[in-house]
Amino acid sequence: MSYKPSSLFRLIEELNRSIFLPHIQRPFVWEEDQMLRLFDSLMRNYPIQTFLFWRTKDEIKARKFMERVEWDADLSDFYDPGKSKKDIEKVFVLDGQQRLQTLYALFCGAITSVDNRRAEAYFDVTSGMVPDDRGLLHRVQFSAEPLQLPWYRVADAISRDGQRNSEEVSDRINSSMDNLNATAPPDKRETPPQVKEREKRVRRNSGQLLSLLREEKHFWIQELDGVANEYPYDRILDIFVRVNSGGTKLDASDLMFAAMKEAWSDIEEVIEQTTEMLNGTNLQFDKTFPLKCLLVAHGRGAEASPEKFTGPDGDALMTAINTNWAKAEQAFQQLRDFLKHDLKIYADKVIRSYNSFIPLFDFLYHNPKPNEATRTLLKAYHYKAQLFGWYSQGTDTVVNALHTIVGKPSPGGFPMTEVKEYFKKRGSATELTRAHMNETRLRFILLNQVYVDQMGASPFDVKFKGNDPHVDHIYPQSMLRSKLGFLSADINHLGNLRFMGATDNIRKRAELPAEYFARMKAGGMDIAKHLLLPDYAADPTKLAFDTASYKEFRDRRFERMWDILSSTTNPEVT
Structure with missing residues (x-):
């Protein structure tokens, strides 16, 4: 097994040439918000985990990465018969598909917009000072139309600016922005201190962007060499299942349980049983979901962290959860019955966000046993949330805001009007139209x-x-x-x-x-x-x-x- 760094430019250059996806890989499932978060993490110089590759000459179906992300792609369209053959050397991605596909789309590809157009990534080269409501410092958006500065087309870092150094790139951008500033209305012009600060941010962002592409320090690869060594398919399959099902990795729920067990030793077993009950119709809830539900219902916010269960405040929270567990258990059971009998959900293929179910639990916790009219509105809320992507961005922010609307007794039934008003202010659709029915990703x-x-x-x-x-x-x-x-x-x-x-x-x-x-x-x-x-x-x-x-x-x-x-x-x- 080798462990080596690679530049992003080299990785992208090898995608669909020597690096492919094995047929056992699931489709690309990240939402646009997750793609933007990966970019933000890289611009902050955060580590993004190692990629796991397998080099082989075995006869394995090789699937190409999508140059333009299709949200409901037919995977059979992307197989490469020539590379799939026996004795043809290729490298398969065992762990890292979502990250690599995202990087490919950001730096030299595109995504498919809601109106079925090619939308490329643009980066606000002046961002990086204050996080937005999603917690992102570095703003990126996909656009089917060319955007003007300060929006920089990310693919230009490989094409137009591929042979330039970061100083040349930042000087060109700042010069163009100086010209725009000079012709702007007087009340819109940057002051000299603002110009200086903007130039500094552009230089920093340009330098980091090109560093990500060119330097061999941001991306690390573990490669299982099945050409030089013995890595049979059944062994690779076992490795793949382990790395993609979590294996022994610690997630947020594991860390929270460690903090919670002092106050309630049975909490992990109780949550595991609850998660298993929720997954009774082939869904894929994890243990973090019921924990987030409990945090929200008890007014502690949707952000899951072990710190919330430590110290005096953590002790008070655990006492409240333990004392009110019967009420929470009833709400979880009602949620499960609602999913099974009202929504009849039996596959996560028809769910764009599991987090949309947290406000349902929150409402049921404070309003148990809803009547038929309320259940009709709860179903409508679910369909709207999934169809209109209400939880595709700033999930915790959305859940926390909805808690102020649904997380209290509501004698008049589910407060659909207030929920719709909130999402209208966020610029989201709130009512189905015939145009939505033509969106491929929703079919x-x-x-x-x-x-x-x-x-x-x-x-x-x-x-x-x-x-x-x-x-x-x-x-x-x-x-x-x-x-x-x-x-x-x-x-x-x-x-x-x-x-x-x-x-x-x-x-x-x-x-x-x-x-x-x-x-x-x-x-x-x-x-x-x-x-x-x-x-x-x-x-x-x-x-x-x-x-x-x-x-x-x-x-x-x-x-x-x-x-x-x-x-x-x-x-x-x-």
């Missing part, structure tokens, strides 16, 4: 919402492992493209999408919809839950394969989906 959540409403059960509640639903086209996409000349936007329209079991999807052949659904109907399948339109379900021959028939079906089905989704997401306005 799993939207389809699940439709099926739960129509079936009264989760399509992810499957009997056989590996048969989770895939997204399937009712009118086959290959035929729509080749025979009718439709483009992707018309083909991958929500009105043409449904869920289909993975096993069935693999077996399914390209078949005209009228024939396919007539055959399914004859075999006893309830096609109405897929087609949603009673007249088509009664007579599948109406699914004729021509442009007019396709558009009529797709658009009518889309409107039926809108009726379902708007009624469950916007019940307060429908």
Whole structure:
């Protein structure tokens, strides 16, 4: 095993040339906020842990990193058959995919914006003095449009400024900003002391940015050399599972338990049992979640740290948690029942943030046994939080703010109006529109919402492992493209999408919809839950394969989906 430093430039240069992802790696799951936090950590010169690589010539499916991050990517599109072959040397990333993909997108790639455009990273080269409400010192944003100074296109550090030193880069930026300052309105111009301070920050940020790229001191790699040494696949698989499931690493909950056990020796066992109960429908809560719930409900804030459980204040907190445990246990049980019976969530694929459930616990802790009208609003809150990314940025700040709204007795039911007002002030959407239904990254959540409403059960509640639903086209996409000349936007329209079991999807052949659904109907399948339109379900021959028939079906089905989704997401306005 070797342990060596590498420059970021060299790492990026080798991605998709010699460095790949093995097929056992999960998809890219970081939210945009996590990507920005990684950049901020690097600009602060914080360590970001070692990357673990495996060099091999084995026949293993090699997956490329995404030059442009797609939030709902089909991983099969990124496999490299040539590099996957036996006796072809390649390096696989066992630990570090999320970080490397983020760095690739920041420094020479992009992400896909909400309107399906290429959005590149821009860095405010004057930032670094005061943290924002998310705790970030160094401001970065992804934009589909070019931004003007002080926003510096991060990819220019490799391309345009690739041969320049940091002084040249900072001098050019400061000179341009001096020109902008000279032509600004008098009341908007920087004073000489402000100019001096800005120039200092630009020099510091430019130097750190180029240092990250060029110097071999920020990124370290542990490499298992399976070419020179014996690292068989079964051993690598065991290593991979351990490093990606935590192994013996200490996380925030482990450190907090160490501080808590003096006051309540059984606390860790109680929390483990609670976490196991919450995960009863195949979810992936960790032990930190119930701890954060308890901190919030007791007014101590969502930030999880062992310091909150030490000293006199920590003793008082532990006494309160112990004394009120029966109340908390009841709230956790009600939360679990709400997830299972009301929301019918059986897969984390339809969850963008687990932290959105903390305010639900907070409300149930102070308002147990909600009535039907309140549960309807709780469901709407959940759908809004997931669809509109309410918890994609500044999670702890959001949870703490909502505690002041939901963390108290509410005789009038769930305070949806106040919750929506808070998120409106943050610039977030608060009501579903038809435009949201066309966002690719939301289609799993939207389809699940439709099926739960129509079936009264989760399509992810499957009997056989590996048969989770895939997204399937009712009118086959290959035929729509080749025979009718439709483009992707018309083909991958929500009105043409449904869920289909993975096993069935693999077996399914390209078949005209009228024939396919007539055959399914004859075999006893309830096609109405897929087609949603009673007249088509009664007579599948109406699914004729021509442009007019396709558009009529797709658009009518889309409107039926809108009726379902708007009624469950916007019940307060429908």
